[in-house]
Amino acid sequence: MLKLYYGVGTCALASHIALEESGADYVTDRVDMKANQQNSPEYLAINPKGRVPALVTDRGILTETPAILAYVAQSFPGANLAPLSDPFAFAEVQAFNSYLCSTVHVFHSHKGRGLRWASEESSIEDMKRKVPDNMRACMAMIESRMIKGPWVMGEAYSVCDPYLFVVSSWAQGDGVDLAEFPKIAAQRERMKQRPAVQKVLEREKA
Amino acid sequence: MLKLYYGVGTCALASHIALEESGADYVTDRVDMKANQQNSPEYLAINPKGRVPALVTDRGILTETPAILAYVAQSFPGANLAPLSDPFAFAEVQAFNSYLCSTVHVFHSHKGRGLRWASEESSIEDMKRKVPDNMRACMAMIESRMIKGPWVMGEAYSVCDPYLFVVSSWAQGDGVDLAEFPKIAAQRERMKQRPAVQKVLEREKA
Incomplete structure (x- = not known):
């Protein structure tokens, strides 16, 4: 189990x-x-x-x-939950998830986990100030260049969708208005309707 | 092509x-x-x-x-280049590469790309000072808990190996003495012997 x-x-x-x-x-x-x-x-x-x-x-x-x-x-x-028999389509799933993991999550972490990367109080505050703009830029990249709609990979729901659901909720908490990003906002609403x-x-x- | x-x-x-x-x-x-x-x-x-x-x-x-x-x-x-027919073994490859991408690469980037996450000169210098210790801690984690030896995943060479080869060279450039990490150092030497x-x-x- x-x-x-x-x-x-x-x-x-x-x-x-x-x-x-x-x-x-x-x-x-x-x-x-x-x-x-x-x-x-x-x-x-x-x-x-x-x-x-x-x-x-x-x-x-x-x-x-x-x-x-x-x-x-x-x-x-x-x-x-992923296009398993198609290496290119599977790589697109992986590329999306890797971007969330290595770029978007990392930007978000500079709000609450700054001590990983710096020690001075002034640096921690400086990092926090940049988080909203960085998270907004990531949402803009996802909205304009990545999410196919209605799900991340198009008509098929995939493991990209729960991951975006997490990260877009962080963006909201970081001060990003998802009304600017209608595809991401619509994906969130569809997610909330899923029984799982x-x-x-x-x-x-x- | x-x-x-x-x-x-x-x-x-x-x-x-x-x-x-x-x-x-x-x-x-x-x-x-x-x-x-x-x-x-x-x-x-x-x-x-x-x-x-x-x-x-x-x-x-x-x-x-x-x-x-x-x-x-x-x-x-x-x-x-990867254990393609074994989802668990393939996930171990992915987990290793994801750690390099989202944690180790990000630590390294705080030396030269600090402006992604902060704006003040004092913050950038603060970030740079933490890089050697963070990279050393990552190499210690890889040495003690991740690399199986002689290759990352054991006897079989995989796509983890060229990625570690990159990241361990960065660690050296960031001031980490790989002599402290004999498995990683040995993997680097084996890599250098490969014709590719x-x-x-x-x-x-x-």
Whole structure:
């Protein structure tokens, strides 16, 4: 049985939704990010990087959102969560998820995790000030050049969609008005109508 | 025919080596990063993100190193560049590459690309000071928890290897002594002995 470690408000929501959509038999364990439980010895034994998500499988533990999303899609092909038999289309999925992971998530993290990259209080405040503009630029890039609509990859829902759902909610929290980005805003509304999304959001809120 | 846009000293070297290893029919085009050619209108038409690598295929253009590496591995299965038929093992490859892309590359970029995340000169200098320790911590994580040896994924060479080759060279340039990390140091030496690596390094130097 698969076991997902997640934290509320984190990118692990994408893996959580993907698992729910996949039909997998899985359980979850919440990591208390406010209590810094991700850096407890118990959790570091699961993921030495001290981050969520982590997915425990019968073969070992997987980390990193793009890797977990592709793993879920490949392991449950019947759920049609990625174009598995088409290397180019699969690479487009991966490129989108990699952009969210390495660029957009990183911009967002400069609001609350600045101490990873700088030490002085003035630097941390400087970083925070740039976050809204950077997140807006990312949403503009996604809106104009990446999202095909109605889902990220077009007519087919994929593992890109729960990941964008997470990141666009962060953009809102960072001060970006999604009304400027109608395709992204519409994708969010469609996501909220999916039973799997509703179920996962209830579970994470409970 | 595939066409790779790369810049000297960038992570595009990983895709360049993977293409050479794959046996693909491909050409390359060098983007002059010192002249900021990656932000020229001509290049932004290829990759609106203004980054390398970009891989032109007959289906369209791919970006993001982890996506290009997986695409090359999947498109040329005879080259055995990833465990394609095993979703768990493939996810381990992806997790490794995702860590390099979203964590290690980002730490390194705070040395030379700090203006992405902050504006004040004092912040930029503050960021630069943290780079050596952060890169050393990443190399320690890779050495102790990730690299299986002799290659990243064990006995089988994979697309993780050229990517680590790039990132460990950055770590050296950032002040990390790889003698502290014998598995990583040995992987670098093995890489340098591969004809494909030698050929690509010559081409990028020319």
